[in-house]
Amino acid sequence: MALSDLTISLLLAVLPICAIIFGLYSTLRQWHGSNNRDIPYPPGPPAGSFLGSASILPKSKPWLTYAEWGRTYGDIVDLNIYGQHTIVLNAVEDAVELLEHRAALYSDRPEDPLIKLTGWDFSIELMPYGEHWRAHRKLFQHCFRSKASAAYRAIQSAKVNDLLYSLLTRPGEFRAHCKQTASAIMMATLYDNDLKPETTAYFTGLVDQGIEKAEINPNTVVTFLKTFSILRHLPTWFPGAGFKRSATEVKRFADQMRDAPIDYVGKGLIKGTLGPSLVSDLLENCYVQKEFDMVKRLATSSCVGGIDTVASSLASFFLSMALFPAVQKQAQQELDRVIGMDRLPNFDDRPALPYLEAVYRELMRWAPVFPLNTPHVSVEDDIYKGFFIPKGSSIVANIWSMTRNEERYPEPDVFNPDRFLNAQGELNDDEKVLTFGFGRRICPGRYMASSTIWLAMASVLATFDIGKKTDENGEEIPIDVDYGDVINSRPGTFECSISPRRGNSGKLIREATHTPTS
Numbered sequence: 001m002a003l004s005d006l007t008i009s010l011l012l013a014v015l016p017i018c019a020i021i022f023g024l025y026s027t028l029r030q031w032h033g034s035n036n037r038d039i040p041y042p043p044g045p046p047a048g049s050f051l052g053s054a055s056i057l058p059k060s061k062p063w064l065t066y067a068e069w070g071r072t073y074g075d076i077v078d079l080n081i082y083g084q085h086t087i088v089l090n091a092v093e094d095a096v097e098l099l100e101h102r103a104a105l106y107s108d109r110p111e112d113p114l115i116k117l118t119g120w121d122f123s124i125e126l127m128p129y130g131e132h133w134r135a136h137r138k139l140f141q142h143c144f145r146s147k148a149s150a151a152y153r154a155i156q157s158a159k160v161n162d163l164l165y166s167l168l169t170r171p172g173e174f175r176a177h178c179k180q181t182a183s184a185i186m187m188a189t190l191y192d193n194d195l196k197p198e199t200t201a202y203f204t205g206l207v208d209q210g211i212e213k214a215e216i217n218p219n220t221v222v223t224f225l226k227t228f229s230i231l232r233h234l235p236t237w238f239p240g241a242g243f244k245r246s247a248t249e250v251k252r253f254a255d256q257m258r259d260a261p262i263d264y265v266g267k268g269l270i271k272g273t274l275g276p277s278l279v280s281d282l283l284e285n286c287y288v289q290k291e292f293d294m295v296k297r298l299a300t301s302s303c304v305g306g307i308d309t310v311a312s313s314l315a316s317f318f319l320s321m322a323l324f325p326a327v328q329k330q331a332q333q334e335l336d337r338v339i340g341m342d343r344l345p346n347f348d349d350r351p352a353l354p355y356l357e358a359v360y361r362e363l364m365r366w367a368p369v370f371p372l373n374t375p376h377v378s379v380e381d382d383i384y385k386g387f388f389i390p391k392g393s394s395i396v397a398n399i400w401s402m403t404r405n406e407e408r409y410p411e412p413d414v415f416n417p418d419r420f421l422n423a424q425g426e427l428n429d430d431e432k433v434l435t436f437g438f439g440r441r442i443c444p445g446r447y448m449a450s451s452t453i454w455l456a457m458a459s460v461l462a463t464f465d466i467g468k469k470t471d472e473n474g475e476e477i478p479i480d481v482d483y484g485d486v487i488n489s490r491p492g493t494f495e496c497s498i499s500p501r502r503g504n505s506g507k508l509i510r511e512a513t514h515t516p517t518s
């Protein structure tokens with residue numbers, strides 16, 4: 001056996017024992033240091049083996065197991081992993097109370113030693129609560145709050161028109177078009193209104209690679225490293241410190257996706273070849289390195305948070321329309337009635353289309369992009385509904401349970417926009433899109449995301465019919481699709497038919513994209 005293998009085996013043998021000792025120590029320390037010794041933790045699954053709750057952590061789709069535990073133990077579930085508490089919230093009311101009404105206590109993020117090691121400390125989403133995060137969040141809201149997001153409408157409209165043209169000419173590649181639309185909108189908004197398609201593709205490739213390299217199973221490596229954060233100080237050549245070597249590799253890609261587009265903008269500004277853009281506007285007002293770094297972090301966080309998420313929702317939209325044709329028809333009838341048949345929809349039409357708005361809300365409920373919210377961390381001990389929530393707990397809102405709550409949403413797997421309408425066909429007050437998260441950490445890009453998804457839905461429904469494909473006998477081919485196990489949830493590969501709705505659909509699209517009519 002090579003020396004390094006021996007060392008790794010020893011480490012693997014010793015670490016679980018250290019884990020137990022550390023777990024016992026942290027529990028005792030929390031218990032001793034607390035005035036709340038008689039108050040119970042929320043109920044949760046019993047520790048499975050000598051490895052503690054870690055051995056019963058779900059291997060896949062944890063939101064399903066957490067929902068099951070919610071039915072067994074109650075809406076608030078505690079997982080104690082080596083003395084580190086994760087509190088799963090299965091009900092909206094509890095998430096709103098803790099993450100919104102008590103936001104001052106529950107807006108931190110898990111401290112993860114890998115974040116800095118991998119170069120992902122640029123991410124606003126991963127920043128600990130405090131002045132550094134607050135300054136970035138302020139800048140983000142300045143750029144992406146509801147009113148500011150209206151400035152990007154022209155780009156959104158142009159790219160959605162490109163989506164229509166792509167669907168007209170290459171309908172079979174609709175999944176690629178969804179991703180292309182989401183990334184073209186984000187890249188053009190951030191870096192250059194006139195960004196060339198090949199440059200968009202290059203920057204998007206860097207983001208994809210950066211994310212792919214960083215993907216690790218949060219249930220294992222991170223939990224372990226969090227407990228044994230001392231490991232982060234090992235030199236990269238240390239036997240068994242392979243995770244550190246791969247962290248260096250992840251960092252290389254993270255740095256590249258963060259720096260390359262900014263270099264492009266910088267050079268464009270100097271040469272005077274750049275179209276207008278959010279980043280160039282911001283850079284022109286940067287006077288010190290600190291401000292320059294903030295702009296970089298804002299731009300990279302937007303790409304990481306705002307491309308795949310929007311692309312996932314667009315893919316789920318095509319799926320839902322193929323599976324629920326009656327909904328599609330009703331939305332198309334509303335569009336025809338309100339905007340007529342001789343033009344494409346635009347943002348000003350949104351308030352006049354309540355059924356389509358209900359389709360949007362139902363899409364975000366039926367296929368939540370994040371079945372589990374990003375964990376928030378508590379900064380003080382707290383007591384809630386008679387349970388003790390120790391400082392440093394990770395609070396995970398189980399969006400899946402909330403959006404599949406049968407009392408609130410009967411037959412939750414059915415795509416039914418009527419849930420969001422009253423008897424008069426007006427929108428009801430169930431307007432909170434749960435998959436955007438909660439409180440002070442709620443997604444700041446939600447206005448931009450909502451308008452991109454809405455305009456794409458409206459424009460596609462106005463010009464295309466989406467349905468199941470048929471076989472050689474004209475029989476519909478059933479669609480059987482799985483959403484997989486990734487945290488950013490998206491439908492697996494599926495096929496559907498996408499055909500122009502009317503004789504003038506092609507003409508409207510070509511006029512909108514200034515493409516010659518053929």
Ligand code: HEM
Pocket residue numbers: 124125126127137140144301302303305306307309310313369370373374375376435436437438439440441442443444445446448449
């Ligand atoms: C369908 C699209 C999207 C979904 C479902 C989504 C969802 C989320 C969720 C769940 C969070 C964490 C919320 C929490 O901790 O409570 C988040 C945070 C964030 N999102 Fe989004 N997002 C989307 C689109 C976007 C877009 C378009 C952008 C950029 C323009 C963006 C930028 C961010 C940023 C920067 C954060 C970190 C906020 C913080 O920690 O303070 N997201 N998003």
